Amino acid sequence: MEPIIEIRDLKKVYKQGDVDVHALRGLDLSVDSGDFVSIVGPSGCGKSTLFNILGGLTPPTSGSVHIKGHDLLAMTDSARTDLRKKMVGFVFQKYNLLPTLTVEDNIEIARHIAGDYGKPKDPSFEQALDMLGLRTRLGRKPKQLSGGEQQRVAIARAIVNHPAILLADEPTGNLDTENSELVLGLLKRLNEETGQTILMITHNPEAAAYGHRMVKMRDGRIVA
């Protein structure tokens, strides 16, 4: 079976003033569909850059990156925007919910952007909503929710369009131990029950252990 993510010799160079910053220095990675991969490494090792490239937020400099057969290097800005609509779901450390919208609208806006607004939701998403325990929170605003609840809303928003991959960037970074375990448990269930492919950045070895496998990064490369 062809991997859902296929990365070969990926390089990313940023310009910082007149200085070139080599964030990724020839990275190779394959991820199969349904995998749950934890990516660990020290700050500045290129984890976030890898996520930004996989999420279509920034283009690679060279190498090849394929998600479900789509070549990211060949994509225009507009094509990468389309990629984010349905192919990728993001979960951020700071939740990044829209503060003026209710929980339901925070989820619905992702469908609106993807052009699915008004269409009936997939039954599997309804099940996920129950699994995330958000059914009774739909009318609330983010500030009325705990950090753990906000992160669960962010997960719901990330999976509402059934993305090929879910990218979670330090999803427990702002949570206490109890909520961290809850969120990580939910990600694991999501992966096991729906087959959702997940890539998770974390500093926490305990959190990383929730994945099927752990990938270590250093200096823009995968070292283990």
Added chain:
Amino acid sequence: MRTALSVVGIGVSVAMVLTLVGVSQGMLQESVRQKRGTGADIMIRPSGAALIGFSADMTAKVVPVVREFPEVALAAGTLVVPIGGVNSVTGVNLDEFGQLSGGFRYIDGGPFRNPDDVIIDDVMAKTENLHVGDTLKNMLNRNWHVCGIVEPGKLARIFLPLPLLQELTGNTNKVTVVYVKLKDPSKTDAVVNEFKQRLGDLKIYSMEEFASLLSIDNIPMLKTFIRVVIGLGIIFGAVTVSLAMYTAVLERTREIGILKALGASPAYILRLLLAETALLGAIGALVGIAFTYATRSLMNEFVPSMTTVIVPELWPIAICAAIAGALIGAIYPGLKAAKQDAIEAIAYD
């Protein structure tokens, strides 16, 4: 708060436009009402006279000539002299005018008795806080004694005896308007045509025709003025919205980044902001219309001589102009938002 201030800003510009148009329209309507209040069927004006204003005079000899026509029941000449601003004083022969219009209805006082007597209407009395016996100061370089206050709506707001005004202003044997009452008003059109043939270059109007001509559309200067005011309103609205939306875009940098991370295209972001702006413009316009009622009340209270009316037919234009101004103002902040880098925006605090 920012949104509320934007709405108020747009509302003020809309109210400014609608109030200025309302004042212009009100003055014209009042002018028509005053002319109709004379009871005349036909007006005769000098050849060079503009539709509004009293820039030309004609010989008073035209009055007896007009009276010779068999269809004419009465004819009365008046002299109108500007006295600054939008005010003017009208010289009138009270006997002639009384026969024509049924005479003034005096609220207080009575007709001219002394050479320094002046009659004013109730609106002018309230505006200047004058009563019978008071002095109307410095009109035509003289002080005048208010001898009578009359009901408004007939001819003008300030009256002097016709010969006195002619003499004072060096217009001896001259008049500005001749009002004609016919024996049979149904023959007005025929008599107007006859006057046009026999009175040379003089301007002849039936009262109906004059009333229909006295609109903003027929007065080029006023039309231009209103266009300028609408233009200024659009610019003011655009600047207000531009500042507000620029601040909004800065405040929402992170939210815009989130939307971009979810796959929102620059066009989607721009559309979102323009839709919000259009709504802001529409609400601002409605607030401006509401403000117009308040400004009318204030004008009627403090400047009753400047008749102000509500002009509902201008509302669609005002709403469209407010939305257009707001959208113009939102273009730059909108493009700035659309071009934001998603990664930097999400990291923004």
